[in-house]
Amino acid sequence: MLAMSPTLSLTAVSLWRWDAERGRERHLLRDVDWTVRPGEHWALLGANGAGKTTLMNIAGAVAHPSDGTVDVLGQRLGRVDLRELRERIGLVEARTGRAFRGRMTAADVVLTGATGSIALQRHRLDSDDCARAAALLARFGCAALADRPYDACSQGERQRVLLARALMRRPSLLLLDEPATGLDLPGREALLAAVATIAEQEPETATVTVTHHVEELPSSTTHALLLRDGVAIAAGPAHETIRGDLLSACFGTPVRVDRVGGRWLARAEAAW
Numbered sequence: 001m002l003a004m005s006p007t008l009s010l011t012a013v014s015l016w017r018w019d020a021e022r023g024r025e026r027h028l029l030r031d032v033d034w035t036v037r038p039g040e041h042w043a044l045l046g047a048n049g050a051g052k053t054t055l056m057n058i059a060g061a062v063a064h065p066s067d068g069t070v071d072v073l074g075q076r077l078g079r080v081d082l083r084e085l086r087e088r089i090g091l092v093e094a095r096t097g098r099a100f101r102g103r104m105t106a107a108d109v110v111l112t113g114a115t116g117s118i119a120l121q122r123h124r125l126d127s128d129d130c131a132r133a134a135a136l137l138a139r140f141g142c143a144a145l146a147d148r149p150y151d152a153c154s155q156g157e158r159q160r161v162l163l164a165r166a167l168m169r170r171p172s173l174l175l176l177d178e179p180a181t182g183l184d185l186p187g188r189e190a191l192l193a194a195v196a197t198i199a200e201q202e203p204e205t206a207t208v209t210v211t212h213h214v215e216e217l218p219s220s221t222t223h224a225l226l227l228r229d230g231v232a233i234a235a236g237p238a239h240e241t242i243r244g245d246l247l248s249a250c251f252g253t254p255v256r257v258d259r260v261g262g263r264w265l266a267r268a269e270a271a272w
């Protein structure tokens with residue numbers, strides 16, 4: 001049987017920028033190799049400044065590398081229209097949520113995902129779009145929020161609304177940039193439960209979740225890439241990479257990691 005072609009394939013990817021303070025180029029990413037296949041759910045872990053956002057910008061067809069090759073959804077960056085490619089990529093990040101103002105309801109915000117716009121373009125929507133929006137809200141425990149102004153939703157509810165929005169077009173790749181940051185415990189748990197449904201309901205979709213905290217990874221996480229100073233120090237199946245020794249190297253401090261009920265807990269080694 002032929003293997004499915006990768007969702008993302010990065011080979012020897014480096015990205016550098018001019019560092020005016022030092023008067024020389026500085027590597028934000030160095031020689032990163034990374035392959036994400038359909039149905040895989042990756043964690044992208046690293047300390048502040050490790051290069052996670054930079055790598056997500058490349059994976060999301062927002063930025064080009066300085067060197068190396070990048071194939072996103074089978075298209076080589078540098079040879080394709082990035083805007084067309086981005087239409088097949090779902091994105092949940094804090095910035096997206098801040099764009100929705102006024103009296104837009106939660107359902108309206110989800111529906112904007114069908115057109116990939118910030119404004120609601122009702123004339124471009126059909127009954128299937130409305131049905132999918134309602135089904136996604138229900139699936140994420142947000143059915144009662146449909147008519148509530150988005151501004152009036154709690155932060156946790158908003159994140160689930162944004163997740164529903166990102167799934168409207170059944171993206172092949174979904175990027176989640178620190179989706180649980182700032183959520184309280186029930187909000188975080190509801191969001192992670194919602195993310196975990198993707199493995200079953202959208203089995204071809206690959207996801208990448210950026211976080212500093214392994215506690216914020218959904219139980220559906222299958223793989224992890226650990227970045228330190230722009231270098232991928234480990235990449236592979238979660239049970240081989242989300243480990244104390246590798247996370248210690250990644251964060252530069254001794255860390256102990258436990259797996260409980262399919263999730264991960266990390267603490268500084270000294271605290272145990």
Ligand SMILES: Nc1ncnc2c1ncn2[C@@H]1O[C@H](COP(=O)(O)OP(=O)(O)OP(=O)(O)O)[C@@H](O)[C@H]1O
Pocket residue numbers: 017018028046047048049050051052053054055
């Ligand atoms: N345009 C740029 N020019 C120069 N340096 C940059 C540029 N963009 C980012 N950097 C630097 O590159 C490094 C990696 O940044 P990046 O935002 O990718 O890290 P991160 O892992 O996402 O960090 P955080 O967890 O704090 O969000 C940082 O030291 C940052 O200051």
